[in-house]
Amino acid sequence: MNSPAGAKIFLACGYTDMRKQIDGLAQLVDQSFKLNPFDNTFFLFCGRRCDRIKALYWDGDGFVLMYKRLDGxxxxxxxxxxxxxRELTPQQYRWLMEGLTIDQKKVIAKRSAGRII
Known part of the structure; x- marks a missing residue:
């Protein structure tokens, strides 16, 4: 599940009632999170079972609701x-989609090119 290019990514921590559809999730974003569901933002939701997620996105003329269920x-x-x-970076989103935790204990720091001795 790819997020739209340039979109912010927000994750709803905890449990979300996965019976909610577009209107219910948009209302949750607006009233509970105090965010605008019509912004260029990708919202992620997960229920009690961690093998399925929903994503909500406004594409300019309507909401897109995506659902992904993992196999096995x-x-x-x-x-x-x-x-x-919680707002995610693109790297944290990739980690989440790869089954990793978004709070990595240690990440190799990027370094600029230096002098060779």
């Missing part, structure tokens, strides 16, 4: 913290 025993490493919503 795979699951997403979904944060269950008390934070209501």
């Amino acid at each position: 025993k795979s699951s997403y490493q979904w944060p269950r913290s008390a934070e209501a919503v």
